[in-house]
Amino acid sequence: MRFKHPLPSRLPGVRVGARVVRDIGLDAGPRLAVQAARASVARMRRAMDRAVAQSPQSLFLRELMAQPGSVGAICASSPRLATRMAEQVDPATHGLVVELGGGTGVISSALLARGVAPERLVIIEQSDALAALLRRRFPLVRVIHGDAAELAQLQIQGLLPLDAAGAPLPIDYIVSGLPLLSIPLPVRQRILQAGALMLAPQGRLVQFTYALRGPSPWQIGGLVRLRSERVIANLPPARIDVLGHAAAG
Ligand SMILES: C[S@@+](CC[C@H](N)C(=O)[O-])C[C@H]1O[C@@H](n2cnc3c(N)ncnc32)[C@H](O)[C@@H]1O
Known part of the structure; x- marks a missing residue:
């Protein structure tokens, strides 16, 4: 000095x-x-x-930078997309509504606004920080910090809500915000198998994708596409697919 x-x-x-x-x-x-x-x-x-x-959006961006492949979107879904996803669900269902990849909770919030009972909603989110945020936002909802590919194991381990007699509740709806196309193929295949296996016979799987054309990856997993719609009011524009089991189509 x-x-x-x-x-x-x-x-x-x-x-x-x-x-x-x-x-x-x-x-x-x-x-x-x-x-x-x-x-x-x-x-x-x-x-x-x-x-x-x-700020959930800051957390979303931080997670996107940390794990670009699994977050797979530059921002959370728009309220319009979330509402249209939720409208595919009958809130009077007696079984579970399982949301895969809850993110910051935009679709979860729309599902609750639609009338899905919080105790019937289960969110599976693999990011620790986002799962913690979801727990804070929705204290009555079962939020599982885990991998969507482990859906069957989660039920076997008794981590999904049970009925009054202690039996597993059927999964009537799977609502997925997973970025399937950016998830590595082996993990994607396990997710597709688990979802198709766990969806109730008359159940519906709702998935959004930014690929506006082409088959849904869930069709490779054995489900059939029942209907589709585009939601332009989203960044980027998205397509919602509703799928079910072939016999129930
Ligand atoms: C495109 S963001 C969608 C978030 C929210 N659903 C929305 O629409 O804004 C995908 C989310 O899926 C989660 N995710 C990715 N792979 C997953 C997996 N195998 N199991 C559970 N969550 C996963 C990511 O952490 C991220 O929160």
Whole structure:
């Protein structure tokens, strides 16, 4: 460090040189500067975490940067898309409505607004941070931090809600916001198998996709497409497919 005015050659009670500098605390400068920088980085981190906690979209973006393939979208679904997805569900159903890939909860919220009972709704979300957000947003809904490909195991492990007699409830609806086309093929195949296996015989699977043309991946999983519609009011425009088992078509 260079001083504009050189240190006096003698200071009261201390020797001149490096030891003077040490005794009057001048070599603490760089150490204090590092501590101050660390503290301000920690303050900035805490501020970012607070901002992310208050803004689901910031959290969504953070998760997108951390896991682009599994989040698979630049922003959460629009309210229009979420409402149209929810409208495919009969809220009076006695079985479960299982949402795959809840994200920040746009579709979950539309399902609840549609009248689906919170205790009949199960959300499976693989991002720890997003699952925590969903639990905070929907305290009455069963939010499972897990992999959609493990749907059958989740039921075997008793993690899905049961009926009054303790028996598994049928899964009448699967509502999926999973970005199937960007999920690696082996995982995608396991998800498709699990969904087709667990959907009740008369059940319906609702999936949105940004691929406006072509078959739904769920058809490869053995389901048949019953109807489709486009939702232009979304970024990017999307297609909703409703599928079921062949025999129930
Ligand atoms: C395109 S975002 C959709 C989020 C929300 N449903 C919406 O429409 O805005 C996909 C979500 O699926 C989740 N996801 C991806 N792969 C998953 C898996 N195998 N199991 C459960 N969730 C998964 C991601 O973490 C992300 O939250």
